[in-house]
Amino acid sequence: MTVMKTLMGAAATLALGAAAAVAEPAIIFDLGGKFDKSFNEAAFNGATRWAQETGGTFKELEMQSEAQREQALRRLAESGANPVVMTGFAFGDVLNTVAPDFPDTKFAIIDMVVEQPNVKSVVFNEHEGSYLVGMMAALASKTGTVGFIGGMDIPLIRKFGCGYAQGVKAVNPDATVILNMTGTTPAAWNDPVKGAELAKGQKAQGADVIYAAAGGTGVGVLQAAADEGILSIGVDSNQNYLHPGKVLTSMLKRVDNAVYEAFKEGEALAPGINVMGLANDGVGYAMDEHNAALVTPEMQATVDEAAAKIKSGELAVHDYMSDNTCPAATF
Amino acid sequence: MDYATLLQLLDTTLRFATPLLLACLAGLYSERAGVFDIGLEGKMLMAAMSSGAVAALTGSVWLGLLAAIGGSLLFALVHGVASITFRGNQLISGVALNFIASGITVLVAQSLFGQGGRTPPLTGGARSNPVILPFAEPMRDVPVIGPLYYEVISGHSPLVYLALLMVPVTWWVLYRTRFGLRLRAVGENPAAVDTAGVSVRGLRFAAVMITGVLCGVAGAYMATALQAGFGREMTAGRGYIALAALIFAKWRPWAALYACLLFGFFQALALRPDVVEGVVGVKVPVPALDALPYVLTVLVLAGFVGKAIPPRAGGEPYVKER
Numbered sequence: 001m002t003v004m005k006t007l008m009g010a011a012a013t014l015a016l017g018a019a020a021a022v023a024e025p026a027i028i029f030d031l032g033g034k035f036d037k038s039f040n041e042a043a044f045n046g047a048t049r050w051a052q053e054t055g056g057t058f059k060e061l062e063m064q065s066e067a068q069r070e071q072a073l074r075r076l077a078e079s080g081a082n083p084v085v086m087t088g089f090a091f092g093d094v095l096n097t098v099a100p101d102f103p104d105t106k107f108a109i110i111d112m113v114v115e116q117p118n119v120k121s122v123v124f125n126e127h128e129g130s131y132l133v134g135m136m137a138a139l140a141s142k143t144g145t146v147g148f149i150g151g152m153d154i155p156l157i158r159k160f161g162c163g164y165a166q167g168v169k170a171v172n173p174d175a176t177v178i179l180n181m182t183g184t185t186p187a188a189w190n191d192p193v194k195g196a197e198l199a200k201g202q203k204a205q206g207a208d209v210i211y212a213a214a215g216g217t218g219v220g221v222l223q224a225a226a227d228e229g230i231l232s233i234g235v236d237s238n239q240n241y242l243h244p245g246k247v248l249t250s251m252l253k254r255v256d257n258a259v260y261e262a263f264k265e266g267e268a269l270a271p272g273i274n275v276m277g278l279a280n281d282g283v284g285y286a287m288d289e290h291n292a293a294l295v296t297p298e299m300q301a302t303v304d305e306a307a308a309k310i311k312s313g314e315l316a317v318h319d320y321m322s323d324n325t326c327p328a329a330t331f
Numbered sequence: 332m333d334y335a336t337l338l339q340l341l342d343t344t345l346r347f348a349t350p351l352l353l354a355c356l357a358g359l360y361s362e363r364a365g366v367f368d369i370g371l372e373g374k375m376l377m378a379a380m381s382s383g384a385v386a387a388l389t390g391s392v393w394l395g396l397l398a399a400i401g402g403s404l405l406f407a408l409v410h411g412v413a414s415i416t417f418r419g420n421q422l423i424s425g426v427a428l429n430f431i432a433s434g435i436t437v438l439v440a441q442s443l444f445g446q447g448g449r450t451p452p453l454t455g456g457a458r459s460n461p462v463i464l465p466f467a468e469p470m471r472d473v474p475v476i477g478p479l480y481y482e483v484i485s486g487h488s489p490l491v492y493l494a495l496l497m498v499p500v501t502w503w504v505l506y507r508t509r510f511g512l513r514l515r516a517v518g519e520n521p522a523a524v525d526t527a528g529v530s531v532r533g534l535r536f537a538a539v540m541i542t543g544v545l546c547g548v549a550g551a552y553m554a555t556a557l558q559a560g561f562g563r564e565m566t567a568g569r570g571y572i573a574l575a576a577l578i579f580a581k582w583r584p585w586a587a588l589y590a591c592l593l594f595g596f597f598q599a600l601a602l603r604p605d606v607v608e609g610v611v612g613v614k615v616p617v618p619a620l621d622a623l624p625y626v627l628t629v630l631v632l633a634g635f636v637g638k639a640i641p642p643r644a645g646g647e648p649y650v651k652e653r
Binding site: 184187205 | 335339346448553558562599617
């Protein structure tokens with residue numbers, strides 16, 4: 001009994017000691033899961049990079065169901081984690097109610113704007129990156145038909161699709177862009193079987209390059225494209241390595257940088273809206289040894305030229321979320 | 332809608348109907364023997380994980396299939412012991428197995444591969460690759476039938492043909508063999524079977540084990556043919572749709588085939604809202620298409636499309652008179 005007491009006392013002291021030190025940052029992953037090889041995995045990589053560089057530790061939590069959202073957020077905030085970073089637009093409403101209850105905790109949300117004094121909102125110009133991969137898709141396509149498979153049908157994903165369609169039409173005004181969404185619930189982020197069937201359906205309609213902006217569902221899209229012998233385009237993380245020689249490129253969204261920066265700022269996290277676009281390397285396209293053979297220097301030059309124009313402001317890509325319309329496609 | 336689109340839809344239909352059909356026939360054996368099995372979903376999930384993991388480790392899809400059947404049989408055995416030997420509530424046992432499967436599959440896959448509960452992508456011989464049926468190539472140019480044979484019927488995983496073959500086999504076993512007669516009897520009137528000196532427990536266990544094997548094949552198909560590897564919750568409610576199909580088919584094998592094909596067709600349609608719009612003329616919301624199988628099942632249960640009478644002794648554990 002005495003031994004037990006001593007042990008427990010020691011444990012309690014340790015726990016108190018840990019809490020008294022600098023607060024740990026925390027990250028919550030959305031329903032796609034930490035290892036979705038895409039959006040959430042990029043966030044995880046950013047957090048891991050911070051941990052490796054600073055030797056610090058961070059708390060993490062993977063959501064399993066929609067109902068856990070608020071509870072998960074409160075639990076991490078109550079545990080003293082600071083800042084708390086969450087990936088995904090779906091946290092927006094919840095954070096709006098939770099953030100005022102923890103005025104001393106800093107929050108960072110990716111992909112959504114939450115206007116609270118202790119929240120940093122990081123949003124990306126996905127339409128710019130998607131525009132570039134759209135151009136590349138049109139340049140690589142032989143049939144003149146390309147596809148887009150989104151995850152959940154939300155304005156954010158339409159923003160990807162719209163930027164993509166604009167890029168395609170910029171290169172080939174006569175091109176057909178087939179747009180499909182996987183579903184209307186968060187389960188659409190993790191349904192590779194449906195993603196694969198959608199990809200096969202698009203191939204049957206003539207598409208020979210398919211861009212997947214669908215989190216974990218995209219794994220199925222890329223797999224089906226590789227099986228069917230057509231090209232695919234990855235999203236968020238660099239997914240070129242998944243099927244070397246079959247993935248044309250990946251639209252990079254540097255979620256990892258956003259998480260890394262938030263963790264690095266720590267408790268001094270500056271609230272406000274942070275827009276990451278082409279100009280500040282928030283988005284881009286991936287080139288590595290896995291897709292070098294697919295992208296000709298001419299293609300790359302064309303795309304880089306457009307990138308330079310977007311950066312300088314000479315070329316403006318329409319943002320679907322600004323007015324919920326798209327000049328190049330209908331949803 | 333042109334012919335090519337129709338063929339593509341039918342092709343998808345067959346792929347989607349296969350896991351449903353296997354699970355539906357699996358449920359048919361079990362329920363015909365008087366053991367309700369709501370745990371088809373869990374067994375499929377377990378099988379999908381086992382096959383994905385073993386195929387990834389050994390590089391052989393056939394070892395993966397064996398592992399899938401093994402994993403599924405294990406769950407079937409638990410269901411049997413709980414609901415036949417210990418006469419527990421069959422529904423509760425099934426639900427419990429679904430929950431266990433949902434958690435344990437991710438846990439095992441995560442501890443084996445560390446990829447967030449996913450198994451590594453399968454390639455080459457680790458996948459159930461499509462087989463081209465004989466004469467598919469030369470017949471391709473025959474009008475109408477040629478493309479149908481080439482696009483829709485040929486070029487699927489061997490498991491698809493196995494599933495289709497299981498329909499006549501199930502019919503024959505149930506209606507033309509002594510075992511089948513006894514199996515049906517044990518689901519209608521176990522006391523009579525017992526009086527005749529045949530073991531009710533033995534028959535019910537046999538039926539539950541067959542369910543395990545078929546669910547195993549269904550799971551292996553999901554993980555090695557439909558997809559290249561296991562993913563969290565990848566069966567996505569197919570076990571429940573299969574149960575709906577079973578009711579829709581009124582517990583008969585041939586009707587089960589048609590029900591599963593129909594449900595598979597609805598799932599395929601839900602992927603092509605553009606085609607639906609073209610045919611119907613109005614934009615039909617995708618969730619409405621997704622809900623069609625359930626709507627149909629409710630209609631059947633409500634008695635609009637004939638009456639669905641489940642096996643009379645279904646759901647009741649058999650207690651021997653003393």
